[in-house]
Structure formats: structure tokens, C-alpha cells
Amino acid sequence: xxxxxxxxxxxxxxxxxxxxxxxxxxxxxxxxxxxxxxxxxxxxxxxxxxxxxxxxxxxxxxxxxxxxxxxxxxxxxxxxxxxxxxxxxxxxxxxxxxxxxxxxxxxxxxxxxxxxxxxxxxxxxxxxxxxxxxxxxxxxxxxxxxxxxxxxxxxxxxxxxxxxxxxxxxxxxxxxxxxxxxxxxxxxxxxxxxxxxxxxxxxxxxxxxxxxxxxxxxxxxxxxxxxxxxxxxxxxxxxxxxxxxxxxxxxxxxxxxxxxxxxxxxxxxxxxxxxxxxxxxxxxxxxxxxxxxxx
Amino acid sequence: xxxxxxxxxxxxxxxxxxxxxxxxxxxxxxxxxxxxxxxxxxxxxxxxxxxxxxxxxxxxxxxxxxxxxxxxxxxxxxxxxxxxxxxxxxxxxxxxxxxxxxxxxxxxxxxxxxxxxxxxxxxxxxxxxxxxxxxxxxxxxxxxxxxxxxxxxxxxxxxxxxxxxxxxxxxxxxxxxxxxxxxxxxxxxxxxxxxxxxxxxxxxxxxxxxxxxxxxxxxxxxxxxxxxxxxxxxxxxxxxxxxxxxxxxxxxxxxxxxxxxxxxxxxxxxxxxxxxxxxxxxxxxxxxxxxxxxxxxxxxxxxxxxxxxxxxxxxxxxx
Numbered sequence: 001x002x003x004x005x006x007x008x009x010x011x012x013x014x015x016x017x018x019x020x021x022x023x024x025x026x027x028x029x030x031x032x033x034x035x036x037x038x039x040x041x042x043x044x045x046x047x048x049x050x051x052x053x054x055x056x057x058x059x060x061x062x063x064x065x066x067x068x069x070x071x072x073x074x075x076x077x078x079x080x081x082x083x084x085x086x087x088x089x090x091x092x093x094x095x096x097x098x099x100x101x102x103x104x105x106x107x108x109x110x111x112x113x114x115x116x117x118x119x120x121x122x123x124x125x126x127x128x129x130x131x132x133x134x135x136x137x138x139x140x141x142x143x144x145x146x147x148x149x150x151x152x153x154x155x156x157x158x159x160x161x162x163x164x165x166x167x168x169x170x171x172x173x174x175x176x177x178x179x180x181x182x183x184x185x186x187x188x189x190x191x192x193x194x195x196x197x198x199x200x201x202x203x204x205x206x207x208x209x210x211x212x213x214x215x216x217x218x219x220x221x222x223x224x225x226x227x228x229x230x231x232x233x234x235x236x237x238x239x240x241x242x243x244x245x246x247x248x249x250x251x252x253x254x255x256x257x258x259x260x261x262x263x264x265x266x267x268x269x270x271x272x273x274x275x276x277x278x279x280x281x282x283x284x285x286x287x288x289x290x291x292x293x294x295x
Numbered sequence: 296x297x298x299x300x301x302x303x304x305x306x307x308x309x310x311x312x313x314x315x316x317x318x319x320x321x322x323x324x325x326x327x328x329x330x331x332x333x334x335x336x337x338x339x340x341x342x343x344x345x346x347x348x349x350x351x352x353x354x355x356x357x358x359x360x361x362x363x364x365x366x367x368x369x370x371x372x373x374x375x376x377x378x379x380x381x382x383x384x385x386x387x388x389x390x391x392x393x394x395x396x397x398x399x400x401x402x403x404x405x406x407x408x409x410x411x412x413x414x415x416x417x418x419x420x421x422x423x424x425x426x427x428x429x430x431x432x433x434x435x436x437x438x439x440x441x442x443x444x445x446x447x448x449x450x451x452x453x454x455x456x457x458x459x460x461x462x463x464x465x466x467x468x469x470x471x472x473x474x475x476x477x478x479x480x481x482x483x484x485x486x487x488x489x490x491x492x493x494x495x496x497x498x499x500x501x502x503x504x505x506x507x508x509x510x511x512x513x514x515x516x517x518x519x520x521x522x523x524x525x526x527x528x529x530x531x532x533x534x535x536x537x538x539x540x541x542x543x544x545x546x547x548x549x550x551x552x553x554x555x556x557x558x559x560x561x562x563x564x565x566x567x568x569x570x571x572x573x574x575x576x577x578x579x580x581x582x583x584x585x586x587x588x589x590x591x592x593x594x595x596x597x598x599x600x601x602x603x604x605x606x607x608x609x610x611x612x613x614x
Contacts, residue, residue: 112329117326
């Protein structure tokens, strides 16, 4: 990274007269930080209160007797709430992982073809794929429900994986295509002159160079699948198959006043995707810069 | 198809020109193998549902969804929708929701990206914190905010009472007047990070030399932003705004979980309304007709979306 050089350049570029802008920016950032962080902090603080402590007016700004009881309840396989919750967690993990793996397997060749080949109808198909993003889940719900019934997939997680694939694909293909576009075709040609097949050239040359793009795509699919609600809410009925968002909703409609439990569940549900994203976010921003923005 | 034929003749395509589409298709037969899996999945899960929805919008179906008993009613479903009061109420809500969420999310996201562009200690950490709301599930976000807005024990209400601004905690999401703005605040909370990421990525492509040259020529910070940075970001901005607009137009989870469209339809938007018609009241035909109307609106938006993307494509090839 040339971050230091860049920032040094910027510092010289911005002389004293700009301080006004800079201070405005800082105040604004402070405001945005409050807006972003306060709800999350309140979630955490509530989750370590007892049910009684959470429901007070004026509220306990800081929990008087912090307790991890809500977390223990949710993560304890002996207890019925915990058993369900761990089940939901596991289901979400399975569905999201499968969606991610299949998504990458399908998106990589498609993006490669859109980037390298010029078959008739290429642009039409490319934009048709992108148009998928335009349509809300609700439009597809009824017909998909009937389709899944016909395929015998209702109440299975297969129905979710198949559906999630399609809304992850458009952005995945778009991002990856941008990545492949930026890899000089001469590199592949050189490999092929040396006797590699197109597939070998792809695996040895293009794939390693596009790892950031593939990682970004994978994160995007995973987060999308992990957080998806409406299909899971409609397609799955049996308690032991629910994914986290729907499971939590069901939990809450049965325990309407257990706000600490709900906040703890929200927190646990957020941890995997937040950690995943924060660890890999530089790939994501880079993929956007290389793929979607720069062209 | 106009897009395809219009774009197909770009100079990048070499080889025998115009010697019959069939022959070109045959020559490129192997290429299709790469896109087939993607297209196949798309066809099953998209083309079929679209066809099906259009078909169903002309029928009344029994609640059980036993489709052999459906009755053809022509355009009655459409007439029923366009003459109902709820339709107009929901449409106004949808417009307010979409416009306010999109404009504010984009403005806040863009401003944050600009403010974070200059390096300072802790910038990476700050950026990471600001992204979190976009990453967490909308269901979790809805519950967090529902708790914050709680009419008895909500933290915002408590703060207002402590500061003496209000006598008792206000009803944010249980009163007709405040529910929609309150939900929009939640939606922006979740969406401005997306605009921030996109614009951050865009800002990194603005050439430093140009900015420096402008400064040497005596341009002020504002002039540099307006004449150098912003024109460079026009394409990213268009795509970001469109993606946000589409996402907002299609939102479901936040209103559905937080209020279910209530009180008295004050927070129903198109999608939640369609969902309720279909799965709540089992009026599949009317819901499908709604979907078709939605589809027409989205196709119009989609035209601009594709044009914006196609603009980026052409520029990319030139570069």
C-alpha cells in the first residue's frame, strides 16, 4: 500500500486554509459515529441486563448487575430455547456455506465468459443477469413456492439454497467480470503458447490474480444468505429447519417482553457476518474499486 | 433485445462479420457452456415466476392455492387495485420511503466517504464501525430499533424525558404521524454504509495529479471537489443511487418486522402490502396484479440502470 505516501502528499496538498472543511468533516464523522454506534451499544448493554433491569424508567444507563444469563440460555443445548437457537444457527451456517460455494462455482465461469468471449447475445444475457437485482423477492414468492412444491423441495433447505443462488449471482458476476477485465489477456495467451489449455491457463493465471474478487463475491453471497428472511419465512415451516432470522422472529413472538434475550440473540446472529466482513473487507473495497467502479 | 444488437457490433468483436447469426452462434458454441449454469438457474427461478405472475394476475384463485379452480376475471384485479384507497395510500408511502431513504443514504454515505478520504489516526477503525450496520441482518436491525423506539422503555424516549424535551416517552412507531419517518431513520442507518463503500471505492480512482494540478492553478477545496472529483464520480454515483433506489423500493423486512404496515396502513409500502394480500389474505390474483404493476415500474427504472451500467461499460473499453 502506498497509503503513507498518499497521505503525505495529501497533507502537503491541503494547507492551512482548509482547516474549516476538515473540522466540519470531523464533526460530521462524530455525528455519524454516534448514529451508527449508539444502537449497537444499547443492544449490547441491554443484552447483559436482566429482564427486570431492562424495563425501567428512567432506564439503567449502565447495567447495575451485568449478567450473561441471556447468552447462557441461548447457547445451552440442555435448555429448549438454547437447543432451538443452536439449531437455527447451524441451519443458517449450512445454507449460507452451501450458497456461497455453489455461487462461486457458477459465477466464476459465467463472469469469465462475459469478460473474455464475444458470443452472440453476450450483452443481452449479461444485462438480463443484472436485471435480476431489480426485482423484489415478493414477485417471485408465490410462483417459486409452487415450483418448489413441484420439485418436492418445500420445507427443505435445498429450496433456500437454490433461491439464494440467484440473488447473489448478479452482483457476483458483475464484480468478477470487472476483475477479469482488468487481467491482461496477454498473460493467458502467453501461457497457451507455452502449451497450456484454456482451462489450465484459467486455473493457473487468472484464478490466482482474481482471488480478491472471488473472496469479495463469496463474502457477499454469504452475508446475503445469512441475513435473508422473506424466502426462509415463506418456504420453511418446521421449527427444526428454520434459519436464524426467522427463528429469532418466532422466538420473539413467543416471548414478547424478553428484550435482553432478543438483544443477545441479535448480537450472536450478527457476530459471524460482522467478523467475516471486517476480516475480509479490504478485499471487498478493492473488488469494488477494480471491478465495479474503475472498469 | 435492442441492447444486445446495439452492443453486439462493438469493434472488439473480430472475425467474420455479419455472416449469419446462426453461424456465429455455432462458432461460439463452446462459449455458452460457461454461462449455461448461471443462465439456467436464472431461468428456473426468474423467467418462470415472471411468466407465472403475469398469468395469475388475470385470475381469482381460491385461498387454498388449488390452481385448477382458478377463475378467469380479465382486468378486474387491476381495476380493483387502481380504484382502492389503500393503493394510493401505499403508493404515497412508497414514494416517500424510497425518495427519502435513497437521497439521505446517498448524501450521508458520500459525505462520510469524503470525510474519511483524508488520512488520520483511527480512520480504518472508524470506517469499519460505520460499515457494521450494513452487514448485520435487517431482522436484527429491526429488533434493535424496535427496542430503541419502545413506547415505554425505549432509550430515545428516555433521553428526551431526561432532557426535559418531552413529558413522557413519545410513541415513535405506534402513531400514524411519526411511524414512517422513524422507519426511514432505521433504513438509512442500514444503507448509508453501502453508499459510503461505493463512493470510497470511487474516490480512490480520482487521479491525484488532476487534483494537484487544480490546486496549483489556485482552485479552492470546493472548486476542486465540484470540478474534478465530482465529475469523476458521476458514473459511480448514478449506479449507487439506482441500486439504493431499487433496494429501497423493494424493502420489506424493516416495515414488516417493526410495524407490519401499521398503524392503519401508515407504514405499508408496496412490498409489504403485496405480501399481506398474498400470504395474509390469500388473494393471490390481486397480489399478482400488484406485482405486475410493480414490475412495469421496475422495468422503467431498470432501463436507466442498464443505461448507466452500459455507459460504464463503453467508457471502460475505451480506457
